[in-house]
Amino acid sequence: xxxxxxxxxxxxxxxxxxxxxxxxxxxxxxxxxxxxxxxxxxxxxxxxxxxxxxxxxxxxxxxxxxxxxxxxxxxxxxxxxxxxxxxxxxxxxxxxxxxxxxxxxxxxxxxxxxxxxxxxxxxxxxxxxxxxxxxxxxxxxxxxxxxxxxxxxxxxxxxxxxxxxxxxxxxxxxxxxxxxxxxxxxxxxxxxxxxxxxxxxxxxxxxxxxxxxxxxxxxxxxxxxxxxxxxxxxxxxxxxxxxxxxxxxxxxxxxxxxxxxxxxxxxxxxxxxxxxxxxxxxxxxxxxxxxxxxxxxxxxxxxxxxxxxxxxxxxxxxxxxxxxxxxxxxxxxxxxxxxxxxxxxxxxxxxxxxxxxxxxxxxxxxxxxxxxxxxxx
Numbered sequence: 001x002x003x004x005x006x007x008x009x010x011x012x013x014x015x016x017x018x019x020x021x022x023x024x025x026x027x028x029x030x031x032x033x034x035x036x037x038x039x040x041x042x043x044x045x046x047x048x049x050x051x052x053x054x055x056x057x058x059x060x061x062x063x064x065x066x067x068x069x070x071x072x073x074x075x076x077x078x079x080x081x082x083x084x085x086x087x088x089x090x091x092x093x094x095x096x097x098x099x100x101x102x103x104x105x106x107x108x109x110x111x112x113x114x115x116x117x118x119x120x121x122x123x124x125x126x127x128x129x130x131x132x133x134x135x136x137x138x139x140x141x142x143x144x145x146x147x148x149x150x151x152x153x154x155x156x157x158x159x160x161x162x163x164x165x166x167x168x169x170x171x172x173x174x175x176x177x178x179x180x181x182x183x184x185x186x187x188x189x190x191x192x193x194x195x196x197x198x199x200x201x202x203x204x205x206x207x208x209x210x211x212x213x214x215x216x217x218x219x220x221x222x223x224x225x226x227x228x229x230x231x232x233x234x235x236x237x238x239x240x241x242x243x244x245x246x247x248x249x250x251x252x253x254x255x256x257x258x259x260x261x262x263x264x265x266x267x268x269x270x271x272x273x274x275x276x277x278x279x280x281x282x283x284x285x286x287x288x289x290x291x292x293x294x295x296x297x298x299x300x301x302x303x304x305x306x307x308x309x310x311x312x313x314x315x316x317x318x319x320x321x322x323x324x325x326x327x328x329x330x331x332x333x334x335x336x337x338x339x340x341x342x343x344x345x346x347x348x349x350x351x352x353x354x355x356x357x358x359x360x361x362x363x364x365x366x367x368x369x370x371x372x373x374x375x376x377x
Contacts, residue, residue, distance in 0.1 A: 025333035026296070026323040037316035038302060040285065040349070043377045044320065046327040051370035052106035052353060053077045053099055059086050061094075062272075062339025062355040063371045064133045065104060066140070066183065074183040075099045075108045076131040076142060077371055084159055087363035091169040092154065093117075094129040096144060098183065104343050105351055105373045114142065114187055115178060120150045123193055124176050127169065130339070134214050134248065141248055142178040142187065143194070143222070145208045170235075173206040175224060175252070195224065195243055195252040202260045204228045205235040211275045213282070220245045221308050222252060223275040223284055226260070238269045240286065242308050256309045268292035270301070274340045278347070281306040285319045285340055294318040298337060320352070324374070335359035335366050349376045 026032065036042040053075055054060055063077040080094040096115040099108030115128040124146020134141040149168040159165055174193035180186060195207045203226025212222040222243045228236040239260035243252035262270065273286040282305040291297040293313060300319035305311040322337045339355040354372045359365035 025331070026321055029321060029323050029325055029331060032318075032321075036318065038314055038319055040300075040302060040319045040352075041316075041321075043349070044352070045375040045377045047324050047372055047374045048105055049326055049328055050107050052101075052373045053097075053108045053110075054368070054370035055079055055110065057082055059089065059369045060355075060371060061090060061369060062130060062341070063353050064131050064341050065343050065351075065353065066133045066135050067104070068135075068183055071102075073101045073104050073106075073108075074133070075101070075106065075371075076114060076133050078129045078131065080127075084154065084156055085364070086357070086366055086369065088159060088161055088166045088169070090127070090129055091147060091173075092127055092149060092159065092165045094127045096128045096131045096142065098185075104345070105375065112184060114185055115144065115189065118189070120148050122146075122189075122191070123148055123172070123174055124189065130209055132210055132212055132341075134212060134220075136214055136218065136248055138181070140180045140183050142180075143210045143212050144176055144178070145173055145210065146176045146193070147172040147174070171205060173208045175207045175210045175222075177249075179249075194245070194250075195222070195254075197226075198254070198258065201254070201258045202226045202228050202236065202239045202264075203241060203254065203258075209271055209273065211273050211284075213275045213277055214248065215277070218247045220248055220252070221275065221277070221282065223261075223273040223286075225271050225273070237264050238271045238289065239264045240270050240273055240284075244308075261305075261309070261311045262303075272338045272340065274342060276342065276344070280304070282308050284311070285342075287338060287340075294321075296321060298322050300337075300340060320354075324356075324372070333361075334372075335361050336363065337372075351375050 058079040061078040078094045080089045098111045098114040101108040119125045125148040127147040130145040132143045154165045175195040177194045178187040178189045205227040209225035243254045245252045268290040288294045288299045288301045293301045301317045302314040302319040303311045322334045325331045335357040341353040343351045356372045357366035357369040
């Protein structure tokens with residue numbers, strides 16, 4: 001009996017230790033990177049202290065960057081006012097903004113609001129978020145998440161996850177497309193999403209977090225996040241899926257027989273994917289939401305696929321950590337580290353952008369947020 005008791009005690013201690021470790025700063029970060037077999041993690045340099053994009057009176061979140069023909073760089077990011085809580089303020093009041101810089105890492109200077117609110121009657125009328133920018137045949141394409149609700153503007157203390165704004169705003173999340181001849185706009189927004197929900201699928205409740213990859217023939221593969229309706233009137237855990245469009249101006253169709261690329265039951269929730277491809281096949285990095293693969297809740301995971309349908313985890317899956325080494329010699333634990341975006345130069349990863357915030361962790365603890373850049377070695 002004593003032995004059984006001791007085993008139970010040790011197991012509880014182990015679980016407690018594991019949870020504690022996941023929330024602490026990694027002290028041997030550089031050693032882990034040096035010894036990593038992951039091609040992204042081992043080649044991460046030191047983060048720039050200066051944000052690529054930050055704004056005093058706004059929460060600023062995930063970004064995407066493109067270079068124009070003249071050699072100028074353009075960033076598209078999300079912002080929403082600090083008069084609302086960070087979460088779920090983004091769900092009901094986000095807008096996609098545009099900034100410019102002469103170097104890819106920035107800092108970027110605010111230029112304009114690319115996709116502002118446009119009225120509750122539009123599917124994306126009250127929130128635009130998660131921008132991904134593409135350039136193809138002299139046109140710029142923004143793929144993003146949009147949502148709407150029919151209510152008055154919420155006040156800070158009214159906006160909670162159980163409030164009417166959040167319930168309706170979350171259920172209306174869809175993936176859309178906007179097109180422009182110039183990175184400065186004006187942007188033509190479609191009146192319908194390019195990836196809607198579908199009954200009896202893992203994305204019957206919402207579609208969000210798009211990361212498209214434009215292929216040489218003009219077709220587009222896209223990884224995205226979905227949630228399903230559940231019997232209790234709620235929604236399922238987050239799952240990642242793949243969608244395809246024969247050209248950038250066409251609606252997307254989910255492939256893999258409408259199944260997610262990973263089993264949520266077996267592999268846990270995942271979100272914030274970034275997709276790219278090379279001569280080896282497709283590659284994706286995403287947030288390890290429940291510490292299934294990295295031992296770090298919120299750390300990054302990498303997976304590979306030959307066809308975009310069957311995916312396998314990298315042999316050494318840890319791709320990034322919430323513990324970040326800065327160029328000034330300091331190492332800090334970020335409150336959150338999300339929305340990875342890799343900027344490529346000459347076909348090789350040059351910089352990775354993240355949405356991040358201060359605080360001891362959790363969206364409710366932050367006082368500021370910004371977009372971070374880490375160069376590759």
